[in-house]
Amino acid sequence: MSAFFFSRRLALETTRCSRRTFSTTPRWHADPWPLPHTPQHLSNTQTPSDIPPPTPIPRPGELKETLRARLVYQSRKRGTLESDLLLSTFARDNLGSMDEVELKEYDKLLDEPDWDIYYWATESRAPPERWAKSPVLEKLKIHAKNEGKVVRKMPPL
Template sequence: MFARLAVRRQLLSVQTRQLTSVGLERKERGVEDSQTMRRRLLYQMRKRGILETDLLLSTFASEHLAGLETRELVDLDSLLSNIDWDIFYWATNKTPAPEVVQNMSVFQKLKDHAAKRGSAIVRMPDLQ
């Protein structure tokens, strides 16, 4: 039984790496003004599916999303196309992020936000 679990874990790890390399390709959405993009990103950051990532990204959005520049919004959009656990582990320094992600200024802000929050108990911020 434990051998099967180890094999499944290894397969998931391989699948994650394969999907991550694809995840950085941004979908073309046509012309989107920054306000519309912020609203979409806020929704995507709050509705990830994994609580840890939801809390990390929603508190980051609450504190930083309004002040991000257009380039950072585009980078954030690309970052959000990755798997939840990858984003969480990269932001909390559990696993190294790909170089493309490490070079994003918005990712550095997310890492700083995660480090500042630490293991504090948080809740999803209210929508405004």
């Protein structure tokens, strides 16, 4: 009985201590997953400007249809739901009408970090010089505005 009493008392003291500790620390300082668009999230997702652009994987001899199929898949499987939804619906609506030059430019854009693409497309941040005049990014910005107020959902693979 004393072992049970000791473990129960230890559990209560631990709970009290953790409550006291947790209540003195503001919750937003300790949150490891801040909500998008909060100041903490914006500062955590800022890509340093001194990092060079990513080098794409060379794919010599890739057919246009293979490139298009790969881009559809890569647009869908990004890692963040916001980017997945934005890029997969963009790919569904636009990749079929893009020529090979635009497809390769979109391929380079997909090499950038997810949050950067998302914030550039929603115009929350200015894109770097290498993407400032990109026609593909301009199409993505128009798509992100969703002026037709279309309810978007993930397209099937």
